[in-house]
Amino acid sequence: MNAIKRALLLVGKTVVGFIERNWKASIRGLFVYILVLVFIMGFFFYTGAGKWFDFSFTLFTAFLSILIGTFISWIALKALAKLPNLLVACILGAVAGIITLGAYLGPFFTMMGYLLLILGAWTGLSIKLVRSARKRRGLTFAALGCVTVLLHALFLFSIFSEGKEGAWSLEVAGKAMNPSFANPAATGENTINSFTYGSGEDQKREEYRNVTYQTNTVNMSSFIVHPKGFNKWYREWFWGFDLNKAPLNGRVWMPDESSDGPYPLVLMVHGNHNMADFSDGGYAYLGELLASKGYIAVSIDQNFLNSGKSGHIGWDNAGRAWMFLKHLDQWGKWNNDKQHPLYGKVDMENIGLIGHSRGGEAVSLAALMNDLDRLPNNAKVTLNFDFSIKALIGLSPGDGRFKLGDQPVELKDINYLTIQGANDTDHTNYYGIRQYERVSFSDDFDGFKSSIYIYGANHGQFNSDWEVDQPSPYWWFMNRKEIMEPDLQREMTKLYVAAFLDATLKGREEYRQIFSSKETASSWIPIDPVRLKYEDNSFTPLATYEEDVDVTTMTKEAGELHGYNLQVWKEVNLTLRNNEPQGNEAVKLGWRGTSGRYTVKLPDEVSKTLGPQTVLSFDAVQLHPSRYDFYGIRVPEGFKEKSIPITVMVKPKGTIKLDTRIGTTVEIEPTYSTKLYKFDWWNKRFGNNYEHMLQTYEVPLAFLQENMADINYQDINEIIFEFNQTGSGLIYLDNIGLKERIRTSE
Structure with a gap:
């Protein structure tokens, strides 16, 4: 020990001696270079007052800053020099440890580390002062004890308190607007058979060693960027394979052998998560429901594409998308093999893909890859897929992490559903709405798209294996009070997913009403937290506000x-959080x-179709x-965080706008605040505490016949939005158009 101490003293003495002999030379060089930098900055700094002013201003600013900084640093170093060396060394060591852990585990660990550093030092000091107090011991103990307890209580309260409750109601209305069909989330009549398939050689999970059907591995080299160095070594050690031999592993839920087929096929894939904390079992709640309703549901294992403590995989979303298609290829082979038990069980003409998080972006990429002959990012790679994918569902999906041909994914003639939680602290922005806007339909395509934004829903609760968006300690500081119960979120997810698949893969047209009018589901789930958008191929746009900058022109000419x-009155781009x-x-x-009021004057060619x-x-x-507040408009009295009524009028020629028979009331939903974390200063990192998510409203023109039996619909030439029911208001309005009533199945 003495030898080490002598060595350290010798090294310290040598370093100090070197600095004492040479520090002045370093200062001279430092100031020369700083002066050169200041003159260069003065040359590029332009005020218009003349170059003499530009140079003088930069020189004076630099001189003053250096002088003040030097003075403050000198005072601080003088103070530190009088402190015990061990104290300074211990503080610096603790700070180094906090910074190191924070770099590895995240900024919350860093902040907690500094807080605990201060709290621990204060607690130790308090104990010391109380023990050493000679006079007024009781008063000293009481004062220091109260402060110490208060500081600890504040720290623990910030962890264990759940936060502030959201403004929305989670009550279920109990009566549906249209109860003519059953709850799509109700368990079906089929008995479920569940099993796994895969390589049969998995080192980490028994379910992929003892598989019902064994599959060949696939080479992912063209669709991912292989990890290197320690990341490569660790992954291969953990999984026992590299991505040149990636397994096709899947969990299956399907009707048992006593039921008839074929059944629509639905593949599901998880998002990014710690690869060692497996994710593919978290969609059993969907798989079991769908199997009972007559689907083959498969949760694909892509944990080996997830991030780990050793690092990430490049192009991972391209790999996720391609793996979707390779699993479809495997199911097609089984379905066509007369010797296989799954022969003829799959309806390969009705395929749906569900993805969560990065998997939600992968479903869109997979649908586009399915239509391409070659990979745009490497045209030497052929794709050769052509599956009948009819339905895509993105649960809190990403967008733009991987771009085929460096272009956003544009989808045409495919049914699309995206669901996002407003209290998502992973994907804090609703990127799925951007993909929704990039889905279009041909006139002859009988399909639809829908966006569902749910206040109180969050990222992790879509997957029952995840539950939380972020691991602790982040979870400790999230505003948990606003987040709905996991079972409720998954029940809402089941309803929308099942209704969407029934409508698109089984032809249950009546279930479209759940997406075109949120009140349809009001007897099964709370609808106040829901903001729902819907568009189908029958929609004829009148005003979408995308065509030009003229606020008086419409999408429909004339x-x-x-x-x-x-x-x-202005046209604007809607933004995310x-x-x-x-x-x-x-x-x-x-x-x-x-x-x-706001008036839409219809061209004659539109009036003739009504x-x-x-x-x-x-x-x-x-x-x-x-x-x-920004626009100086008051929230209408009595309507804080509530819907406000407006009057929508459909005016025929020759009818005065005061005729009450031509109007109906529509309640425009509020935009609620969502506080992701308990602390406002942390929430500001993500932007606003809200996102403006539009709600689709439908007004059947048949309401006119109730009071005007002889109405001639072809005489209608104006649609008027009358703001006459509240003394103030501020709304967004978009996608004004006409459509047909939703058909019901025979």
Whole structure:
């Protein structure tokens, strides 16, 4: 020990001696280079007052900053020099440990480390002072004890308190608007058979060693960037294989042998998570429901593509998408093999893909890859897939992590559903809405798309193996009070997923009503937290606000848009929480008083197509209360965090707009605040505490016949949004158009 101490003293003495002999030379060089930098900055700094001012200003600013910084540092070093060396060394050592752990485990560990450093030092000091107090011992103990207990209580409260409750209601109405069909999330009549398939050589999981059907491995080299160095070594050690021999592993839920086939095939894939904490079992709640309803549901194992403590895999989402298609290829082989027990069991003409998180982006990539002959990012690679994929579902999906041909994924003539939780602390922005906007339909394609935004839902609860968005300690500081119970979130997910698949893969047209009118599901789930968008191929757009910058022109030529007595009237890009664009434009309308209105004048060619089966459709939502304040418009009295009523009128020629028979009331939903974490200063890292998510409203024109039996629908030439029921308001309005009533199955 003495030898080590002598060696350390010798090294310290040598270093100090070297610095004492040479520090002045370093200062001279330092100031020369700083002076050169200041003159260069002065040359590029331009105020218009003359170069003499530019140089003088930069020189003075630099001199003053250096002088103040040197003085403060000198004072601080003087103070530190008088402190015990061991104290300074211990503090610096603790800070180094905190920084190291924070770099590995995340910024919350860093913040907690500094807080505990201060708290621990204070506690130790308090104990010492109490023990050493000679006089007024009781008072000293009481004062220091109270402060110490208070500091610990505040720290523990920040961890164990659940936070603040959200403004939305989670009550179930108990009566559906249209109870003519059963709850799609109700368990079906089929008995379930579950099993696994895969390589049969998995080192980590028994379910993929003892498989019912064995599969060959696949070479992923063209679709991922292979890890290198320690990351490569660790992954191969952990999994026992590299990605040149990736397994096709899957968990299956399907009707048992006593049921008839074939059944629509639905593949599900998880998102990114710690690869050692396996994710593919977390969708059993969906797999079991779908199997009972007559589907083959498969949860694909892609844990080996997930991130680990050793690092990530490049192009991982391309790999996830390609693996979707390779699993479909495997199912096609089984289905066509007369010797295989699964022969003829699969309806390969009706395929759906479900993806969560990065898997949610992968479903879109897989659908696009399915239509391509070659990989755009490496055209030497052939794809050769052509499956009948009819339905895509993205649960809190990503967007743009991987781009085929460096272009956003544009999808055409495919049914698309995306679901996002407003209290998602992983994907804090609703990227699925951007993919929703990039789905289009041909006139002859009988399909639809829907976006569902759920206040109180979060990222992890879509997967029962995950539960939380972020691991502790992040979870300790999340605003857990706003997050709905996991079972409720999954029940809502089951309803929308099952209804979507029934409508798109089984032809149950009536289930489209669940997506076009959220009230349809009000007897099964709470609908106040839901903001739902819907569009089908029958939709004829009148005004989408995408065509130009003229606020009076419509998407439909020869039509006109007019505003009257409006405080705010402008067309804008809608944004996500972090102010990135949603990929959609809308009109912003604000009013004071009760005489504001917004008019859509229809061209004659549109009027001629109207009839009692026509439905007026539009998207709208109230702006967040902070935007009311920005525009100097008050939230209507009695309507804080509540829907506000507006009047929608359909005016035939020769009818005065005051005729009450031509109007109906529509309640425009509020935009709620969502506080992701308990601390506002941390929430500001993510942007706003809200996202404006539009809600689709439908007004069947048949309401006119109730009071105007002799109405001639072809005379309708104006649609008027009348803001006459509240003294103020501020809304977004978008996608005004006409559509047909939803058909019901025979």
